[in-house]
Amino acid sequence: MKNDEIKMLEIKEIKKEAEGIRSFFFSKSIEATPGQYIMLWVPEVGEKPFSVSYSNSNLFGITVKKIGPFTSKLFEIKRGEKLGVRGPYGKGFKIKGEKVAVVGGGIGMAPLGFLGERMKNKKIFSFIGARTEKEMIFEKRMKRIGKVTIATDDGSAGKKGFITEELENFLEENKIDNIYACGPAPMLKRIAEIGEERAIETQISLERKIKCGVGICGNCLIGDFRVCKDGPIISGKKALQIGAFK
Amino acid sequence: MDLNIGVLLGEKSIKLKNPLVLSSGILDTNGKILAKIGRDAGAVTTKSLGMKKREGHKNPVVAFYEHGMLNSMGLPNPGAKNFIDEIKYAKQHTDAKIIASIFGRDEEEYGRVAEIISEARPDIIEANVSCPNVKFKKMFGANIESVKKIVKEIKKKTKIPLIVKLSPNTANLKEIAEEVEKAGGDGISAINTVGPGMLINAEAGKPVLSTYFGGVSGPAVKPIALRCVYEIYESVSIPIIGIGGVLNGKDAIEMMMAGASLVGIGSGVHYRGENIFKKVLNEMEKFMKENGYENVEEIIGIAHKK
Numbered sequence: 194m195k196n197d198e199i200k201m202l203e204i205k206e207i208k209k210e211a212e213g214i215r216s217f218f219f220s221k222s223i224e225a226t227p228g229q230y231i232m233l234w235v236p237e238v239g240e241k242p243f244s245v246s247y248s249n250s251n252l253f254g255i256t257v258k259k260i261g262p263f264t265s266k267l268f269e270i271k272r273g274e275k276l277g278v279r280g281p282y283g284k285g286f287k288i289k290g291e292k293v294a295v296v297g298g299g300i301g302m303a304p305l306g307f308l309g310e311r312m313k314n315k316k317i318f319s320f321i322g323a324r325t326e327k328e329m330i331f332e333k334r335m336k337r338i339g340k341v342t343i344a345t346d347d348g349s350a351g352k353k354g355f356i357t358e359e360l361e362n363f364l365e366e367n368k369i370d371n372i373y374a375c376g377p378a379p380m381l382k383r384i385a386e387i388g389e390e391r392a393i394e395t396q397i398s399l400e401r402k403i404k405c406g407v408g409i410c411g412n413c414l415i416g417d418f419r420v421c422k423d424g425p426i427i428s429g430k431k432a433l434q435i436g437a438f439k
Numbered sequence: 440m441d442l443n444i445g446v447l448l449g450e451k452s453i454k455l456k457n458p459l460v461l462s463s464g465i466l467d468t469n470g471k472i473l474a475k476i477g478r479d480a481g482a483v484t485t486k487s488l489g490m491k492k493r494e495g496h497k498n499p500v501v502a503f504y505e506h507g508m509l510n511s512m513g514l515p516n517p518g519a520k521n522f523i524d525e526i527k528y529a530k531q532h533t534d535a536k537i538i539a540s541i542f543g544r545d546e547e548e549y550g551r552v553a554e555i556i557s558e559a560r561p562d563i564i565e566a567n568v569s570c571p572n573v574k575f576k577k578m579f580g581a582n583i584e585s586v587k588k589i590v591k592e593i594k595k596k597t598k599i600p601l602i603v604k605l606s607p608n609t610a611n612l613k614e615i616a617e618e619v620e621k622a623g624g625d626g627i628s629a630i631n632t633v634g635p636g637m638l639i640n641a642e643a644g645k646p647v648l649s650t651y652f653g654g655v656s657g658p659a660v661k662p663i664a665l666r667c668v669y670e671i672y673e674s675v676s677i678p679i680i681g682i683g684g685v686l687n688g689k690d691a692i693e694m695m696m697a698g699a700s701l702v703g704i705g706s707g708v709h710y711r712g713e714n715i716f717k718k719v720l721n722e723m724e725k726f727m728k729e730n731g732y733e734n735v736e737e738i739i740g741i742a743h744k745k
Contacts, residue, residue, distance in 0.1 A: 197503035201642035232499075236645040240498035277643060279503070405501045409709045410512060411468035411486065412495075417475040419466075419713075 196223070197407065199234055199277040207272055210256060212327040214300060215268065216246060218254040219278065227308035228285030228398055228426040231255065232406045234277030238266045242403045242421075244304035244375070245281060256330065258300040282406045283425050286396050288312055290370030295335070296320040296360055296384060298376025299328060304398060305375055306331045309338045318342070318363065322356025322376065325349045357383040369393055372429075382438040385429030395429030399437055440724045441734045444481070446678040446700050448600035448625035453562060455481035455536055458695065458735055459716050462628075462682050462705035463487055463540035463567060463604070464512065466713070470528030477533030479716035482701065484538040485526065487567040488519040490552055502638045502647040507657030507684070508706055509636055511650040514542060514570055519555040526559035536562040538602070541593075542570060546585055550592030557597040564599050566590070569606030569631035570654075580606035580631070583618050590622035602626035602680065607633050607660075607667050613674040620675040628680035628703060629667045633660045656706040660684045665697045672698025672740055686710050688722020695735070696742040 206218040223231065225245040233255065234240040241263055247254035259268050270276065286308055293315055297305045302321060309317055317339030323329035326349035335341045342359045343351025352359060357380055360372075364387070374384040375398035388395030401413035401420040408422025416435050418424065432438070442457040461467060461476045461483040473483045495515025502509045516522070519541065529537050539561035543549035553564055566589055569580030579585040586603065593601050603619045605612065607630040616627055632654020638647045664683020671679055681699025684706075685691050691702045707715045723735070732738060 197508075198505075199502070199640055199643075199647060201640065234499060234643075234647070236640070236643040239649065275642065277640065277647075404495075404498060404512070405510075407501070407709050408713065409465050409706070410501070410510075411466050411472060412515070414466075414468055414472055416469065416471040 196281070197279055199279050201275040202278050203275050204270065204272050205252060210330040213259045214256060214328065214330055216254045216256045217276070218247065218252045221248070221251050221253050223253060223278070223281050225253065225281035226285035227311050228304050229281040229283050230425065231278050231280035232282065232403075234279070235263065235266055235270070236277065239263050240277070242282070242406065244398070246303040246307055248307055256300070256303040280406065283421060284423065286373055286426050290315065290394070292316045292318070292368065292370050294318045294320060294360060294363070294369050294372045296322075296356060296372060296374040296376070296380075297331070298322040298356060298380040299324065300330070301374075301376030301380070301398070302331045303375070305373065306334045308373060309335060312338075318367075318369070320344075320356045320360050320363075322380065323350070355383075356380070357387065360384075361387060364391060371396070374398070378438055381429075381432070385433050385438075388429040389433065396426055397429050397432055398425045399427055399432065400425065440727055442720060442724065444700065444735055446626070448563065448602070448678065451600050453536060453600070455701070456534060457481040457720055458701045459691065459719060460484060460538070460680055460701050460703045461716075462703035463565065464510070465705040465708050470525035470532070473525070473529035473537065474532035476713070476716065477529065477535030479714065479720065480535050480704075482536035482538055482562070483529065483533070484540050484565060484703075485522065486516050487514055487540040487542045487570065488516050488522050488552060488556060489514065489542050490518065490544070490548055492516065492518040492521070497649040499648055502653065504638055507655055507659030508709065509634075509638055509648060509653035509655050510632065511635075511648050511653035513650070519552045523556070523559040526556070526561055530560065538563040538565050540565045540567050540604070542567045543589070546579070546588040546592055549589045550596045553593040554596040557599055561599060563602055563626075564593065564597065565602045565604050565628060566593060567604050567631070569604055569608075580615070581609040581611070583611060583615055586615055587618050587622045590619055590624045594623045600625040602628050604628040604631055605667070605671075606631045607663050612667055613670055616671045616674045620677050624677065626678045626680065627671055627675065628682055629671055630660070630664045630683045632656045633663055656684070657710065658684050658686060661690060665693060668694060668697040668699050669742065672743065685719070686715075688719050688726050691719050691723055692726055692738060695738040696740070698740045698743065700739055
């Protein structure tokens with residue numbers, strides 16, 4: 194199938210988003226929905242999944258945090274060089290509701306800026322969590338489409354504490370139709386629980402080690418749920434049911 | 440239309456609700472997914488299990504091209520002992536037969552792994568002697584003496600029927616099949632992936648797979664699989680699971696015509712989705728109806744001269 198063959202795409206632009214976080218832009222050759230990911234191949238280094246974080250009429254992009262050998266190698270690559278891309282893969286977010294909350298933790302914001310920009314005529318409340326101000330991304334981007342609340346672990350920006358607490362405070366006063374979230378597992382678990390406690394539909398993006406990306410090798414299974422193919426986006430309710438946070 | 444099928448493996452007659460088998464290596468890493476696939480498939484095969492846990496190879500472990508795909512997973516598995524409960528779960532939650540695929544680093548180890556996995560009471564044990572992606576001391580599947588010894592070692596340790604999964608990557612396929620039968624093997628599955636092969640990305644100027652080489656599967660290998668099954672059917676009288684490039688009902692029918700009693704589907708899950716088994720069964724039924732076959736067992740081996 195066509196999207197499974199690796200395409201070598203030239204890096205058109207590299208943007209520093211925050212300390213140790215960069216976006217890589219390619220000319221648009223795939224049509225992804227928010228929440229979907231690509232498999233990025235760095236020849237002789239490896240292949241890893243990355244959420245699509247930008248998509249406009251002529252470019253698409255991914256946003257990467259430098260965390261290990263693969264991403265370190267990636268950060269050495271310059272504009273004009275080429276990287277291998279296959280996909281897009283997986284199920285993206287289903288856009289619904291009128292008043293929505295978008296909650297991202299750290300690099301988990303990656304698919305959420307793209308999601309926010311694809312939501313038309315909705316009231317969007319963004320909640321951005323990060324360890325420190327220096328590692329926070331997409332504040333300006335989210336402010337362009339709605340109201341933004343921030344929390345950091347060290348209090349260097351916004352409130353000091355968990356972003357899920359800010360969301361809960363907000364929900365005491367406001368009614369929301371849907372919550373969309375991506376970030377660390379404990380945050381996602383809390384979001385799923387908040388959704389259950391308050392009867393709000395939630396969609397979260399699960400993370401597992403993905404190998405084939407096409408739903409056959411069984412490496413990323415949670416029970417019979419294939420994170421790479423049936424996910425990575427899943428309702429919080431279902432994520433709790435299948436034991437995604439155990 | 441009757442898709443039920445019985446296979447005689449040694450003294451055991453095993454009845455399956457249909458001839459389709461989930462091949463080893465695809466969606467087979469826990470009991471829940473095996474049970475899910477087993478809603479449609481007649482039998483499901485586990486990931487190949489060894490003595491110890493293995494992580495498998497680094498990405499990219501799969502690569503795709505116009506006519507098929509390559510994989511070099513590297514036998515990732517949790518170890519046979521840690522999979523016993525998964526098999527037990529699958530057995531309780533599906534009416535599909537459970538085939539435990541096993542491998543060893545040497546001939547004796549096949550016997551030890553078979554002994555361990557027998558505790559889970561799988562319906563069948565399949566000895567994977569033909570993984571092209573991991574280099575043990577030798578490629579057992581191409582070595583007649585090794586294959587004989589593996590069959591004997593497993594037979595010493597378990598009474599569960601044994602199928603041996605053969606590689607197409609040998610000039611001695613018929614002889615190996617004959618030796619499996621003589622040594623007491625109850626069935627043969629064929630083929631494992633072809634090659635190994637290689638893909639190079641021209642623009643990158645580099646091999647795609649992290650291990651450079653990987654087993655070829657998918658539509659490209661169907662003619663090779665048909666020939667292998669045809670040859671094995673001529674050489675032995677034990678049942679055959681025909682595997683290789685089966686994507687639709689006609690492919691499955693052709694595999695049976697070549698001599699397969701059961702038909703494996705693996706890479707097909709990629710090409711047609713998790714529900715490929717249901718699709719293929721419907722297509723088989725339609726073909727049988729249109730061509731006047733009442734019972735799927737009638738089809739086995741009809742491509743051979745009488």
